[in-house]
Amino acid sequence: MANTAMRLLVIGPSWVGDMVMAQSLFMTLKARYPHASIGVVAPAWSQPILERMPEVDEVLPLAVGHGEFGLASRRDLANRLKGRFDRAIVLPRSWKAALVPFMARIPERIGFLGEHRYGLLKERRKLDKQVLDQTVKRFVSLGLPLEEAAGGDFAIPKPRLTIDRDNLVNLRLAHALSSRPAIGMMPGAEYGPAKQWPLSYFHQLAKQLIANGYEVRVLGGAKDHDAAETIVQGLPQAHNLCGKTALADAVDLLADCRQVVTNDSGLMHVAAAVGARIHALYGSSSPAYTPPLTDNAVIHYLGLSCSPCFERTCPLGHTNCLNELHVESVYQAILADRQRENLIANA
Numbered sequence: 001m002a003n004t005a006m007r008l009l010v011i012g013p014s015w016v017g018d019m020v021m022a023q024s025l026f027m028t029l030k031a032r033y034p035h036a037s038i039g040v041v042a043p044a045w046s047q048p049i050l051e052r053m054p055e056v057d058e059v060l061p062l063a064v065g066h067g068e069f070g071l072a073s074r075r076d077l078a079n080r081l082k083g084r085f086d087r088a089i090v091l092p093r094s095w096k097a098a099l100v101p102f103m104a105r106i107p108e109r110i111g112f113l114g115e116h117r118y119g120l121l122k123e124r125r126k127l128d129k130q131v132l133d134q135t136v137k138r139f140v141s142l143g144l145p146l147e148e149a150a151g152g153d154f155a156i157p158k159p160r161l162t163i164d165r166d167n168l169v170n171l172r173l174a175h176a177l178s179s180r181p182a183i184g185m186m187p188g189a190e191y192g193p194a195k196q197w198p199l200s201y202f203h204q205l206a207k208q209l210i211a212n213g214y215e216v217r218v219l220g221g222a223k224d225h226d227a228a229e230t231i232v233q234g235l236p237q238a239h240n241l242c243g244k245t246a247l248a249d250a251v252d253l254l255a256d257c258r259q260v261v262t263n264d265s266g267l268m269h270v271a272a273a274v275g276a277r278i279h280a281l282y283g284s285s286s287p288a289y290t291p292p293l294t295d296n297a298v299i300h301y302l303g304l305s306c307s308p309c310f311e312r313t314c315p316l317g318h319t320n321c322l323n324e325l326h327v328e329s330v331y332q333a334i335l336a337d338r339q340r341e342n343l344i345a346n347a
Helices: 014-031 046-052 070-082 096-103 133-142 165-174 200-212 222-232 247-255 266-273 327-346
Strands: 007-011 037-043 057-062 088-092 107-113 123-125 182-186 215-220 238-240 259-263 277-282 295-302
Touching: 007 096, 007 247, 014 046, 014 266, 037 046, 046 057, 046 247, 057 070, 057 133, 070 096, 070 165, 070 327, 088 096, 088 123, 096 107, 165 247, 182 200, 182 266, 200 215, 200 222, 200 327, 215 222, 222 238, 259 295, 259 327, 266 277, 295 327
Parallel strands: 007 037, 007 088, 037 057, 088 107, 107 123, 182 215, 182 259, 215 238, 259 277, 277 295
Antiparallel strands: none
16 A cells, blocks of 8 residues: 555554653654554543644544443444544554444554454554563554564654643743743652652652742642642742643643653653653652653652552552652752753853
């Protein structure tokens, strides 16, 4: 099939961070098939993120909640897609994720083996977790020929979301943000408390940074609002923006931050994709498996003998992987970055 005729459909993941990492696949596909069109089936919440990816030509929202089966919704979408795509790449490994391209009768359907979906996929690839040892590698590999993907030695383009500068100006006015250099803080982690640095540590760090002339912006969803209140309590120049901004707004606000302090979370990947300097805090998860996809990051990870456990809550009951990751070490790393910035600016 000629490159000009390629019509590609990607069944996207269900998490913010994974959707950002999926851009590496979209970039790979566009590099290989410059004239191809790319459509993405994804949860409705992800549309603002996908619209910041120039490689994506069409977003096809799937009105099914996370964990829901939603057969009727999947069938309706599949009927609308019939005859429109030549190849489907299914990123999630669940059985239900492969249903839409199957019911849409897309000729080529590629994905990893999982949940007995033998009849749903045309090309079923075995996942070698030793070779494809990162989520982003697994995504990109599905856009490559099997023989090229098998060795795991291929380029991983770094996600890069577009910025809406006009929206940023409006956000700064709407939330009375100052002209101080901004530090973003993301205390949330959807997976669970074993990935969350203590709120008291975020608060102490924010207090020290504000004393050093910074503004602090705490970002996250509505469910992070109370946690953010703990961080900003009693601190001038600290703003709780959790639940007050849309996902697309977070893209622009993070792009405006000098540095970002974040748990291993979806917004960490957003911050990396807008070029912010990242201070990534790892507890139960591993920076080897889900690193921020940027060269502009500092990883704060103790690597204890019990780490990474990949559990939602600490199985040993102490969460020392985060409790022993002290504020002073993160604070000093931020100051070192500021000194480095000043040296570059004055060179």
